[in-house]
Amino acid sequence: MKILIADDDPTIRTILQSALVRLGYQVEIAVTGDHAWAALQAPEAPALAILDWKMPGMTGVEICRRLRECKDVPYVYVILLTGMDSLDDLVAGLEAGADDFMTKPFKPAELKARLRSGRRILDLQRDLLAAQAKLSVLASRDALTDLWNRRVIMEKLDQELVRAEREMNSVGVVLIDIDHFKRINDSLGHSVGDEVLQQVSKRLADTVRLYDSVGRYGGEEFLIVAANCNLHETFKLAERARQIICQAPIMFASGAIPVTASFGVSVAMAGDKPDPKALIEAADRALYRAKDLGRNRVEWLAPKGDDMVELR
Amino acid sequence: MEQRAIEKEICDKAKEWIDEYGEDFLIELIGDYVEDSTARVARLRQAAAAGDAEALTLEAHTLKSSSASLGAQSLSALAKRLENMGRAGNLASLADDVARFVEQYGVVKASLEKLRSAPNAFITQER
Numbered sequence: 001m002k003i004l005i006a007d008d009d010p011t012i013r014t015i016l017q018s019a020l021v022r023l024g025y026q027v028e029i030a031v032t033g034d035h036a037w038a039a040l041q042a043p044e045a046p047a048l049a050i051l052d053w054k055m056p057g058m059t060g061v062e063i064c065r066r067l068r069e070c071k072d073v074p075y076v077y078v079i080l081l082t083g084m085d086s087l088d089d090l091v092a093g094l095e096a097g098a099d100d101f102m103t104k105p106f107k108p109a110e111l112k113a114r115l116r117s118g119r120r121i122l123d124l125q126r127d128l129l130a131a132q133a134k135l136s137v138l139a140s141r142d143a144l145t146d147l148w149n150r151r152v153i154m155e156k157l158d159q160e161l162v163r164a165e166r167e168m169n170s171v172g173v174v175l176i177d178i179d180h181f182k183r184i185n186d187s188l189g190h191s192v193g194d195e196v197l198q199q200v201s202k203r204l205a206d207t208v209r210l211y212d213s214v215g216r217y218g219g220e221e222f223l224i225v226a227a228n229c230n231l232h233e234t235f236k237l238a239e240r241a242r243q244i245i246c247q248a249p250i251m252f253a254s255g256a257i258p259v260t261a262s263f264g265v266s267v268a269m270a271g272d273k274p275d276p277k278a279l280i281e282a283a284d285r286a287l288y289r290a291k292d293l294g295r296n297r298v299e300w301l302a303p304k305g306d307d308m309v310e311l312r
Numbered sequence: 313m314e315q316r317a318i319e320k321e322i323c324d325k326a327k328e329w330i331d332e333y334g335e336d337f338l339i340e341l342i343g344d345y346v347e348d349s350t351a352r353v354a355r356l357r358q359a360a361a362a363g364d365a366e367a368l369t370l371e372a373h374t375l376k377s378s379s380a381s382l383g384a385q386s387l388s389a390l391a392k393r394l395e396n397m398g399r400a401g402n403l404a405s406l407a408d409d410v411a412r413f414v415e416q417y418g419v420v421k422a423s424l425e426k427l428r429s430a431p432n433a434f435i436t437q438e439r
Contacts, residue, residue: 011378104377
């Protein structure tokens with residue numbers, strides 16, 4: 001672990017450095033407040049800083065205050081160094097966001113103990129961030145298919161519509177339903193059904209562009225949000241996905257099964273008010289039309305429910 | 313404060329540092345302290361002569377804690393007195409205190425240099 005020492009007094013720097021090196025820490029040295037601030041902004045900045053209160057340039061307290069104003073950066077644990085007689089300083093320093101205090105001159109044992117409690121906090125924080133990152137993946141992905149779950153794909157649709165309105169772009173949505181999925185499940189069992197869902201998901205994810213999003217919308221239903229796509233482009237995307245799903249059978253442990261899917265397309269045109277519900281409803285009706293017309297095909301409808309007359 | 317008492321203070325602290333970090337560390341620490349403090353004491357005198365309360369406070373503040381780190385408690389106490397006077401803007405009656413501080417620093421510095429050149433002899437003599 002790297003620790004920053006910031007003090008303009010070489011006596012204190014020598015004591016601290018010697019102690020920290022002996023305890024196995026990497027040490028960075030700053031002799032003014034401005035140096036210290038720069039060191040804390042650098043990539044791979046120290047996670048723990050021992051800052052003198054009074055230094056040329058920024059004081060330790062100012063650095064503290066500015067550190068605490070920065071959100072979304074790794075937490076820096078700050079130990080402030082002060083003179084021997086300053087309760088007021090102590091209060092002001094803690095209010096500025098210091099984690100701990102050490103009064104000069106200090107004994108090696110005290111330094112050791114304070115570093116230990118700093119590490120404890122930093123370790124806890126690291127564990128917490130890791131758990132949070134893991135949870136956020138768990139909470140946004142569909143467990144079976146690893147596509148976005150319904151909540152997240154709908155959020156992405158909302159975000160995309162808002163952005164499209166601002167940038168005067170269109171947004172395409174494609175609703176996909178695997179044909180005769182119930183029959184597969186009933187005749188071959190749920191584990192084959194799951195296998196089909198996973199492999200269809202993979203084919204969809206491989207088909208879309210990087211800036212499109214694919215989510216599992218329901219049981220055997222999927223939703224693609226196609227950023228910046230007009231009807232023609234969205235249709236082409238859906239058609240490509242249709243072909244990739246039906247061109248080779250889905251393989252599973254004890255055999256293979258041909259699978260097709262039906263596709264309903266709708267598009268929010270540049271200048272439309274964002275209305276995710278109407279858009280999904282139109283795609284859903286287009287999907288039912290694709291089913292009625294024989295499945296394994298792509299159909300489309302405008303959000304208002306009219307047939308869209310645009311080139312395919 | 314007489315030299316004997318000052319050497320006693322410094323010796324007690326030196327033993328602590330040697331026990332914790334060894335003799336080489338103590339020698340390095342004394343070098344850093346003497347080099348930095350000699351410059352600071354000069355700046356402190358200038359600040360006092362020029363009536364610059366802020367500069368005087370800053371130098372006295374640092375000398376207070378660095379001197380204490382080497383065990384020079386009585387010098388540290390004098391520095392604290394100067395710091396407080398500087399902070400109060402009370403420079404008029406300062407000349408005597410500055411002179412006392414400078415003289416005491418001279419004794420501390422001489423003791424530290426003696427300690428640095430022969431730590432064992434210094435400590436044994438104190439015992």
